[in-house]
Amino acid sequence: MNNVSGYFKKQTNFLLSATQPRQYPNVVFPEISFIGRSNVGKSSLINAIFMKKLAHTSNTPGKTRQINFFNHGxxxxxxxxxxxxxxxxxxxEAYKISDLVSQYLRTRENLKKIFVLIDNTLGPKKIDIEMIESMRDIKEKIFICYTKSDKKIKEKSAFSKELEKFDHLIVSSKTNSNIFDVQKKILEIL
Ligand SMILES: Nc1nc2c(ncn2[C@@H]2O[C@H](COP(=O)(O)OP(=O)(O)O)[C@@H](O)[C@H]2O)c(=O)[nH]1
Ligand SMILES: [Mg+2]
Structure with missing residues (x-):
């Protein structure tokens, strides 16, 4: 697949929200998922990649408590x-969500790539490292996106070194910086 822009012109539509595995869409298409701390910019990045207001962005962290699935083309x-x-x-409730996520990550067969988002202005936090460590069995699927690259760095993280071995991009959903490269990464799995 070499026509990146063409591929992302296809329609993307919200499919369903799931709070239990039995509600997951039963499809054979490859799947990618986006994970990260509340407010890191997951919904904004999904909207930037698929060039459509799909996911609800918010200033109030912690709004999404289910897994939202979208169908792209x-x-x-x-x-x-x-x-x-x-x-x-x-x-x-926090345990319920973390069970849902870890169960999803462990068992979703069509899951090809996991975009782990980290706020570039803050750097990785302990909880990001713990999340990534919990994914050790599927670490080859992890791709890190450092978000909000248009903003000034606020903190120097003590954990930056631990993530050096992962493939990554530094992106901005506001200026679209490096969004094209994320799209290219996605096409690699198809
Ligand atoms: N400056 C800037 N703000 C961003 C960027 N991405 C997200 N935001 C803002 O960060 C907040 C949280 O974004 P959202 O996508 O809802 O995060 P989510 O909770 O991870 O889904 C919103 O106010 C967004 O407008 C970015 O690349 N640059
Ligand atoms: Mg969101």
Whole structure:
């Protein structure tokens, strides 16, 4: 597949939201998913890649508590996973979400690539490292996107070194910087 722009002109549509595995779409298309802390820019990145207001962006972290699935051109499934590290929910709800996500990551057979988003202005946090460590069995699927590259770096992270071995891009959904390269990465799996 070499026509990147052409491929992303295909229609993308919201399919369903799932809170349980039995609700996941039963399709054979390859799937990619987006994961990261609440407010890291997951929905914004999905919208930038697919050039459409698909995922709901928000200033209120922790809004997405289910897995939202989108169908791109009957050839690719896209999953927007609930954000982690959001403090303002109950412990039991946090466990429920983390069970849902880890179950999804372990068992979803058509899952080809996991885009782990990290806020470039803050760098990786302990919780990002823990999340990535929990994915050790599927680490070859991980691709890191450092988000909000249009903004000034606020903090120097103590954990940056731990992620050096992962393939990554530094992107901005606001200026579209490197979004084309993320699209190219996606086409590689098809
Ligand atoms: N400056 C800037 N702001 C961004 C960028 N991506 C997301 N945001 C903002 O960050 C906030 C959270 O974004 P959202 O996509 O809803 O994050 P999510 O919770 O991970 O889905 C919103 O206010 C977005 O407008 C970016 O690349 N640059
Ligand atoms: Mg979101």
């Amino acid at each position: 009957d050839s690719l499934m896209v999953a927007d996973l609930p954000g982690y590290g959001f403090a303002k929910i109950s412990q039991s």
